[in-house]
Amino acid sequence: MTTLSQAWTWLTSADNWSGEGGITQRLTEHIVLTAVCLVLSCLIALPVALVLGHLGRGGTLAVNIANAGRAVPTFAVLVLLLLSPIGRYGAWPTVIALVLFAVPPLLTNAYVGMRGVDRDIVAAARGMGMTGGQLLRGVELPLALPLILTGVRIAAVQLVATATIAALAGGGGLGRIITAGFNLADTPQVVAGAVLVAALALLVEGVCVLAERFAPAGVRRAGD
Amino acid sequence: MTAFGKWTAPGAAPDDCLARNDWICGAYLATRRELLQDAVLQHLQLTAAAVALALVVAVPLAVAARTARWAAGPVLALTTILYTIPSLAMFSLLLPVYGLSASLVIAGLVLYSLTLLVRNILAGLRAVPEETRQAARGLGYGPLRLLLTVELPLALPAAMAGLRIATVSAISLVTIGAIVGYGGLGNLIYAGMNTYFKAQVLTASVLCVVIAVAADLLLLLVQRLATPWARHQGGAA
Numbered sequence: 001m002t003t004l005s006q007a008w009t010w011l012t013s014a015d016n017w018s019g020e021g022g023i024t025q026r027l028t029e030h031i032v033l034t035a036v037c038l039v040l041s042c043l044i045a046l047p048v049a050l051v052l053g054h055l056g057r058g059g060t061l062a063v064n065i066a067n068a069g070r071a072v073p074t075f076a077v078l079v080l081l082l083l084s085p086i087g088r089y090g091a092w093p094t095v096i097a098l099v100l101f102a103v104p105p106l107l108t109n110a111y112v113g114m115r116g117v118d119r120d121i122v123a124a125a126r127g128m129g130m131t132g133g134q135l136l137r138g139v140e141l142p143l144a145l146p147l148i149l150t151g152v153r154i155a156a157v158q159l160v161a162t163a164t165i166a167a168l169a170g171g172g173g174l175g176r177i178i179t180a181g182f183n184l185a186d187t188p189q190v191v192a193g194a195v196l197v198a199a200l201a202l203l204v205e206g207v208c209v210l211a212e213r214f215a216p217a218g219v220r221r222a223g224d
Numbered sequence: 225m226t227a228f229g230k231w232t233a234p235g236a237a238p239d240d241c242l243a244r245n246d247w248i249c250g251a252y253l254a255t256r257r258e259l260l261q262d263a264v265l266q267h268l269q270l271t272a273a274a275v276a277l278a279l280v281v282a283v284p285l286a287v288a289a290r291t292a293r294w295a296a297g298p299v300l301a302l303t304t305i306l307y308t309i310p311s312l313a314m315f316s317l318l319l320p321v322y323g324l325s326a327s328l329v330i331a332g333l334v335l336y337s338l339t340l341l342v343r344n345i346l347a348g349l350r351a352v353p354e355e356t357r358q359a360a361r362g363l364g365y366g367p368l369r370l371l372l373t374v375e376l377p378l379a380l381p382a383a384m385a386g387l388r389i390a391t392v393s394a395i396s397l398v399t400i401g402a403i404v405g406y407g408g409l410g411n412l413i414y415a416g417m418n419t420y421f422k423a424q425v426l427t428a429s430v431l432c433v434v435i436a437v438a439a440d441l442l443l444l445l446v447q448r449l450a451t452p453w454a455r456h457q458g459g460a461a
Contacts, residue, residue, distance in 0.1 A: 003320040070389065071436035073396035075410060076429035079417045083425055161310030168312070168403065169417060178316050182403060187320055194313035201308045 006188035007195065016192075021176065023196065029172035030200065033091070034159045037098040041155060044099065045106035046148070053114020053144070054136045062111040069104035074162055077101075078169050094166040101162055102155040109151025113144035146212075153208040160201040174200065241423065249423035256424070259412070264431060267408025270326060270401065271394045271439070274333030278390065281334065282341035287371065289342070290349040299342060307339035311400045319404075329401035336397060337390040344386025348379025381454055384447040388440050395436040409435075 010016060017023045052058040074097055081093035117140050125139045167175025177193030180186075241249035253260070285303075289296040309317070314332040322328035352375050360374045399410030407414065409428040416424035 067392070067440075070392050071396060071433050071440070073399040073410070073413075073429070073432050075399045075402075076396075076413055076425070076432055079413050079425050080429055082417065083420060083422050157308055161308065161313070164310045164312040165400065168400075168414070175310075175312055178312055179403070181316070190316040190319055194309075194316040197313040198309045198317075201310060202305070205308060 007191035010192040030174045041102035045103045049110030053111045066104035066108040074101045110148045113147030117143045247422045252423040274330045278334045278337035286345035303339040306335045324404045326406045329406045340390040345383045348382030352378045388443045
């Protein structure tokens with residue numbers, strides 16, 4: 001229990017929050033990194049998943065990519081990128097590694113959501129003379145939205161958690177507090193850093209759940 | 225970071241792939257065979273211990289959540305919260321308990337695998353048709369025999385799907401254990417990063433993926449052998 005109380009002391013001391021490498025700076029880095037990666041992953045994964053889901057092709061491909069993605073350690077990808085020529089460009093190795101990590105759950109959920117739309121509804125919309133694009137935007141996308149948003153939530157929470165790995169390769173974010181604590185053999189600081197990351201992950205999860213709850217009726221219809 | 229240029233002084237280091245710091249290097253494989261073997265062995269041991277322990281904990285939890293309705297909510301909530309904690313943070317939170325040890329990494333991985341296993345086993349148990357249960361009861365099966373010979377085998381496909389995901393994730397998460405020195409191949413990746421040793425990083429990374437794919441295929445094979453009744457319905461989930 002002493003470690004926990006020491007960690008609490010570390011967390012509540014104002015000195016640790018301000019200045020270069022302080023909690024405020026690391027927290028900001030962490031949030032910016034996560035947000036950038038989430039937006040990039042969505043921009044890459046969702047259009048592909050929507051089109052594939054609309055066409056009803058590439059389902060096995062999407063699932064296989066998702067499974068293969070789990071097998072590749074993000075840490076290994078990060079270090080490989082770091083040692084490659086990309087390593088010279090600041091935070092790019094971290095961003096690419098994290099995007100590669102976040103794309104599979106987004107891809108699978110969006111694809112499954114699109115395929116889960118009732119075929120009768122799709123046939124009815126076609127019968128009314130809707131073109132492929134109208135069908136995608138006006139029918140399939142709204143009905144698949146709950147599952148797509150679940151995918152975004154999973155990806156967001158996992159990104160917050162995984163962004164800590166950037167610190168192992170000398171990047172920023174809350175992971176830095178943990179690794180710095182390790183190097184100083186300062187267990188209370190390590191625990192404090194871990195608590196911060198866990199709290200941020202839970203906060204993101206909570207915000208997503210609330211956003212779903214208070215979203216327009218069409219979005220929360222099939223909430224889990 | 226220009227220590228490994230193309231140019232080498234006359235009479236200096238031999239012009240082999242280690243000196244050039246190539247990504248792919250046969251000489252690395254030849255000279256570091258034992259190092260690689262040890263790392264692979266540690267990687268396998270950590271994964272196997274963690275997944276086995278997680279199974280031992282997850283099955284009773286899932287059965288409890290299935291039998292006692294009130295237990296399902298708390299069990300699922302707890303394991304989900306555990307899953308939300310980042311791996312690096314998880315290892316650090318357990319640090320005061322286990323110190324810098326292999327147990328630390330194993331404990332962290334167990335807590336991770338729990339979510340996937342409990343959820344899938346519970347889903348499998350819940351999917352057992354009520355008629356099947358009643359038929360077994362009618363044949364005079366007690367609760368324990370019903371569980372062991374009817375419910376658990378029928379839950380096997382769903383449980384195995386969870387086990388495969390948990391195993392593959394654990395294999396990739398072991399690498400983070402490098403921060404406490406017990407990361408299997410992750411140790412080599414971490415060391416290779418600090419010394420800019422490309423061949424070591426690539427070799428260890430590839431081995432991680434190979435182990436993960438091999439483990440997944442092995443579990444798929446076990447599942448096929450263990451559920452002969454599901455075979456003609458065509459493959460796994």
